[in-house]
Amino acid sequence: MFAPDLLKGSICVVTGAGTGLGRAAALELARGGAIVVGCGRREEPLAETVASIEDGGGTAVALELDIRESDAVNEVVDRVLADHGRIDTLVNNAGGQFALPAEYITPNGFRTVLELNVLGTWLMTHAVATKAMIPQGGGKILNVTLSPHDGFPGLVHSSAARAAVENMTKTLSVEWARFGIRLNALAAGHFDTDALATRYVPGVKEDALTRVPAGRWGTVEEWGWLVTYLASPAGDYFSGSVLTLDGARDVFGAGSYPPAGLLEAVEEAAIATRQHRNDIRFVTTGVDRK
Ligand SMILES: CCC/C=C/C(=O)SCCNC(=O)CCNC(=O)[C@H](O)C(C)(C)COP(=O)([O-])OP(=O)([O-])OC[C@H]1O[C@@H](n2cnc3c(N)ncnc32)[C@H](O)[C@@H]1OP(=O)([O-])[O-]
Numbered sequence: 001m002f003a004p005d006l007l008k009g010s011i012c013v014v015t016g017a018g019t020g021l022g023r024a025a026a027l028e029l030a031r032g033g034a035i036v037v038g039c040g041r042r043e044e045p046l047a048e049t050v051a052s053i054e055d056g057g058g059t060a061v062a063l064e065l066d067i068r069e070s071d072a073v074n075e076v077v078d079r080v081l082a083d084h085g086r087i088d089t090l091v092n093n094a095g096g097q098f099a100l101p102a103e104y105i106t107p108n109g110f111r112t113v114l115e116l117n118v119l120g121t122w123l124m125t126h127a128v129a130t131k132a133m134i135p136q137g138g139g140k141i142l143n144v145t146l147s148p149h150d151g152f153p154g155l156v157h158s159s160a161a162r163a164a165v166e167n168m169t170k171t172l173s174v175e176w177a178r179f180g181i182r183l184n185a186l187a188a189g190h191f192d193t194d195a196l197a198t199r200y201v202p203g204v205k206e207d208a209l210t211r212v213p214a215g216r217w218g219t220v221e222e223w224g225w226l227v228t229y230l231a232s233p234a235g236d237y238f239s240g241s242v243l244t245l246d247g248a249r250d251v252f253g254a255g256s257y258p259p260a261g262l263l264e265a266v267e268e269a270a271i272a273t274r275q276h277r278n279d280i281r282f283v284t285t286g287v288d289r290k
């Protein structure tokens, strides 16, 4: 999609790079010439992402990391700086939740989702900003969040967490503009990743698709293009924004338009209206203009 030297020499850290959207972002950034540092808890999927990038002629390394662990986050950022000298883009992609009616969510379940999405994103953001981006004079941070924005039944913990991340993104885009740091949130709609298929009870995935006006899942490639565009010079003036990639899921949320039967009803109403107008004309002029 992009020129192969678009991001040449750029150092991009992607959390959750072993699977799904993070993997797709890592692959596309590497295709653009970036050196990708992929992080996550499990070694195996990260190694697979690195191998795919290397097979395509790109450069990547994998570092195991739980983003909720402050000391580990600091160590990983120090390691990247020791090896590469700078960090140009951080993609805070690692995140997630489980779907459950709110009344069943335990205090620890709620805390767990908040810690992963809010605290984890904050720890990565703070470490990369203070250790790399402020000293080097700038950088970009892309925080993955969630569409729909105005409440997601079954995901009360994650809806709250993603709203917090979007507000954090906006606040820091003002505070850290003086350091040349640009932050944006990327709200994902429904993407057909393995996680969406395997982590939810049957029906959640299928129900999600009925709410997408575009009538299809997003593809992971489309996600990778958005991330890469924003990481590139074309994205330099974006900051403090929430970019929603969701096939209009956020706009209305009730699926494709028109709903079943609507067009037929409109046509019937139009015929009735025409008939009514003709009846009026006939009465007033005596001419039937059918
Ligand atoms: C349509 C959807 C749109 C969105 C799509 C996507 O985002 S796709 C991307 C999707 N990808 C992802 O989401 C990937 C990332 N997600 C994850 O790693 C996990 O979902 C996580 C966020 C829960 C963290 O896991 P962890 O290993 O750190 O947590 P833990 O096991 O130690 O449990 C801690 C507490 O949470 C509770 N609990 C946990 N699971 C469930 C459940 N299914 N049910 C009920 N409760 C659950 C558990 O009971 C415990 O509370 P308790 O019993 O002590 O009171």
Ligand SMILES: NC(=O)C1=CN([C@@H]2O[C@H](COP(=O)(O)OP(=O)(O)OC[C@H]3O[C@@H](n4cnc5c(N)ncnc54)[C@H](OP(=O)(O)O)[C@@H]3O)[C@@H](O)[C@H]2O)C=CC1
Residues within 6 Å of the ligand: 015, 016, 017, 018, 019, 020, 021, 022, 039, 040, 041, 042, 043, 045, 065, 066, 067, 068, 093, 094, 095, 096, 097, 116, 120, 144, 145, 146, 147, 188, 189, 190, 191, 192, 193, 194, 195, 196
């Ligand atoms: N797919 C979709 O339709 C949507 C996705 N999203 C969001 O997009 C992001 C990617 O989703 P997707 O690719 O589908 O899902 P995945 O579950 O495949 O991706 C989550 C990634 O985050 C990593 N991760 C999870 N917890 C941690 C942790 N504590 N520390 C470090 N890494 C962690 C996982 O790797 P590991 O387990 O090895 O640590 C995994 O690679 C998530 O934030 C998700 O919530 C939002 C809306 C919709």
